[in-house]
Amino acid sequence: MQNPKEEKTFVLIKPDGVRKGLVGEIIKRFEQRDLKIVALEMFHASRKEMDSHYPKDEAWIRRLGEKTMTTYAKYGQDVKRDFGTSDLNKIGKVVRGWVVDFTSSAPMVKMVVQGVHAVDMVRKIVGPTMPYLAEMGTIRGDFSADSPINANSERRAIYNLVHASENPQEAKHEIEHWFGKRQSVFKYKRFGIDE
Numbered sequence: 415m416q417n418p419k420e421e422k423t424f425v426l427i428k429p430d431g432v433r434k435g436l437v438g439e440i441i442k443r444f445e446q447r448d449l450k451i452v453a454l455e456m457f458h459a460s461r462k463e464m465d466s467h468y469p470k471d472e473a474w475i476r477r478l479g480e481k482t483m484t485t486y487a488k489y490g491q492d493v494k495r496d497f498g499t500s501d502l503n504k505i506g507k508v509v510r511g512w513v514v515d516f517t518s519s520a521p522m523v524k525m526v527v528q529g530v531h532a533v534d535m536v537r538k539i540v541g542p543t544m545p546y547l548a549e550m551g552t553i554r555g556d557f558s559a560d561s562p563i564n565a566n567s568e569r570r571a572i573y574n575l576v577h578a579s580e581n582p583q584e585a586k587h588e589i590e591h592w593f594g595k596r597q598s599v600f601k602y603k604r605f606g607i608d609e
Contacts, residue, residue, distance in 0.1 A: 419608065421532040422452065422599070424579045424588035425540075429520035430558070431575040432456075437523050440553055440576060443539050448607050449529035453589075453599040461518040467591060468510055472503065479506035485544075485562045496566050509566075516571035524592045526599050529607075533585055536578045545574050 427440055441451060459467075469475075479502030486493040497505050527536055541552025544562060548555035553575060560573040579585035593599060 418530050420528060421530065421582065422526050422528045422589060423532040423536050423582075423585040424577075424592065425525050425527055425536060426517070426577040426592075427523040427525075428517055428573075428575055428577060429522060430573040432521055432523060434557065434575070436553075436557055436575065439557075441525075443553060444527050444536065447529075447535060447539060448604075449527050449532060449535060450602075450604050450607070451525050452528045452601070453526035453593055454523065455525075455598075456521055456523050458521045459518050461514060464514045464518045467517075467588065468513060470510075475506035475510060476502050477506070478509045479503055482506070482509055482562065482566065486566075489563055491563055496569075509571075512565075512569065513571040517577075526589055526593065533579055533582055537580070540576050540578045543574060544572065 425440075425444075427437055431437065431440060437456075441454075444451065482497075482505050483493055483500070483502060485491075486496075493500055493505065497508060499505065529535060539553060541548030541554035543554075545554040545558035546561045548558070550556060558573055558575050562572055565572045579588050589599070
């Protein structure tokens with residue numbers, strides 16, 4: 415059984431996080447919560463790499479469509495006006511395409527974060543996917559105010575600064591996808607935490 419302190423998760427600081435100069439602040443927030451950065455690299459992903467990063471399964475794409483439809487209904491907006499359809503799979507594919515385009519448009523920072531309940535802790539620190547719903551004190555709540563209605567009307571991804579793995583299985587897949595089997599994930603002890 416894995417030591418709870420060794421749980422790892424994947425974090426991607428997206429182009430808006432890099433362009434806003436938030437790389438140091440984002441890393442600081444994780445480290446302040448006794449998490450440690452065990453792999454870190456700035457890079458510019460190709461569209462193909464980002465296409466491989468995001469799931470292509472129908473359930474995930476449909477979930478994107480459902481989230482979009484729910485938001486449009488909540489704010490009394492016409493989804494057909496912006497998407498030309500109300501088919502959840504078609505809407506999900508369009509939104510996924512915007513996300514792939516955005517994340518391959520400029521440099522990003524990829525990292526592996528390790529610590530007790532790393533997946534859940536990182537998601538708590540980052541805040542909800544929709545920045546306008548994120549509490550103050552979270553990364554998205556403090557540094558982004560974008561909304562899906564605004565993003566969809568501008569035909570782009572939501573500017574929500576970071577991607578963080580949703581569960582341990584996704585974290586494992588994403589760490590392998592971005593860091594491979596090479597020895598770029600380090601082991602070390604943090605003063606006062608691991609000792």
